[in-house]
Amino acid sequence: MAIDHHHHNTPVHGVSSLRVLPDEGGTRNWDKIIVDESVKSRLLSHALLALAHEKEFYALPGALQRLVILSGPPGTGKTTLATGLAEIVAQELADKGDTCLAEVNPHALPSEMLGESQRNVARLLDNSLPELSLRYRHVVVVIDEVESFAVRRSAASFEANPIDVHRASDAVLEGMDRLMKRCPNVLMVATTNFPNAIDEAFTSRADMVLSLSIPDVETASKIIGMSLEELAGIWSEIGRLARDEALHLRLAESCAGWDGRQLRRLPLKALCETKELALNPDKLRAENLFRATTT
Ligand SMILES: Nc1ncnc2c1ncn2[C@@H]1O[C@H](COP(=O)(O)OP(=O)(O)O)[C@@H](O)[C@H]1O
Ligand SMILES: [Mg+2]
Numbered sequence: 194m195a196i197d198h199h200h201h202n203t204p205v206h207g208v209s210s211l212r213v214l215p216d217e218g219g220t221r222n223w224d225k226i227i228v229d230e231s232v233k234s235r236l237l238s239h240a241l242l243a244l245a246h247e248k249e250f251y252a253l254p255g256a257l258q259r260l261v262i263l264s265g266p267p268g269t270g271k272t273t274l275a276t277g278l279a280e281i282v283a284q285e286l287a288d289k290g291d292t293c294l295a296e297v298n299p300h301a302l303p304s305e306m307l308g309e310s311q312r313n314v315a316r317l318l319d320n321s322l323p324e325l326s327l328r329y330r331h332v333v334v335v336i337d338e339v340e341s342f343a344v345r346r347s348a349a350s351f352e353a354n355p356i357d358v359h360r361a362s363d364a365v366l367e368g369m370d371r372l373m374k375r376c377p378n379v380l381m382v383a384t385t386n387f388p389n390a391i392d393e394a395f396t397s398r399a400d401m402v403l404s405l406s407i408p409d410v411e412t413a414s415k416i417i418g419m420s421l422e423e424l425a426g427i428w429s430e431i432g433r434l435a436r437d438e439a440l441h442l443r444l445a446e447s448c449a450g451w452d453g454r455q456l457r458r459l460p461l462k463a464l465c466e467t468k469e470l471a472l473n474p475d476k477l478r479a480e481n482l483f484r485a486t487t488t
Contacts, residue, residue: 205325207317209298213291213329214283223277226270226453227415232403236261236274239401240282240380244331245289247377258400259373260381262339264388265405268452271384272337274405278382279333290330295322297334299341318368326376339383340390366394407452414438414445416456424460430475431460440479447486459485 205211223233243250243259250257263271276294283292297317326332372379385391388404396402408416421435434440448456463485464474470481 205295206321207297207313208295208321208325210294210296211325212279212294214280214294215287215292218280220277220280220284222273223281225419226274226277227408227412227419228270228274228405232405233274235401236263236278236403237281237285240278240333241285243380243400244282244286244378251377254374258398259377259379260369260383260399262388262391262396262399262402263382263384263405264391264402265386266407266452267386268454269405269407270453271386271405272335275335275337275382275384279335282331282333282380286331292331292333293325293329295325295332295334297336299336299338314365315368318365318372322372322379323376326379330378332376332379334379334381336381336383338386339395340385340387366392366398369398407450408456410442410445410449413448413451413456414441416453417441417444417448417459420457420460424474424477428474428477431477434477434479434482437479440482444482444486447483462488 226233239261243257263275265271276296279292279294283294286292322332322334369381383395383399388396388402418435418438418441421431421441425432425435444459445456448459451459459482460477463481464470464477466481466484470476
């Protein structure tokens, strides 16, 4: 199948989005998440270790699982960082070949019936992903909110028959093992909002579990600054606010406990204070931002 667009909808079963990287977006998602440098460095190093030495690890079965889990509360940047990892890996390994980013959203798999979703997962892991691994030099699979199919067996308590839940997560685990054995150029990154609900059999397969948390004040102030800077690229009068680091810090102090998503949206929230401001964002002032932290 000829791939002529870098970002397109494909009929690949169970995959909600495919990107061939590097592309014109560069490392946009990777860059926009502000976290402790050690988190990014460990994540990237693991991915490079796995993907740059696939032959060596193929000779050492079981040494590397090629699964990383990003866990943490909603809005802490897990999905963005997981897709960003594919962007930076693609850039680092560009001389060896392309990297395909496949995003799998378990919610997109029809799951009215678990028997049905079991078949879907099996098709995804046994057919779709192995096909991608033949077509592309490197494949990064992001399984977003993996808890929706790797439910901890002992805690499975939703309306479904618990036996079906066991079967569904067994199918995922066995399928992943087969995929890992067959396709040494595939790296999986799973994200989860509920680390406690994830099956131990799943976490024990991961080489690394990284926890993201609610940003501290320093980080929060950088996120606010970055968000203002983005708007300043469109409405230049906002530039003054975007350059005022002391302001970002004071704003961050009054946003204690906010997640990355909320912090990022603070300036937009401030712009919605009045009709006049919405129509003319250049008129944004510090007091609008402060009011948005308390409403
Ligand atoms: N640490 C962070 N630094 C910068 N932006 C962040 C951070 N955490 C979250 N965001 C922003 O919040 C939004 C939601 O992030 P997302 O990756 O979907 O979080 P999650 O998957 O953890 O729910 C994105 O626009 C992202 O850029
Ligand atoms: Mg997410």
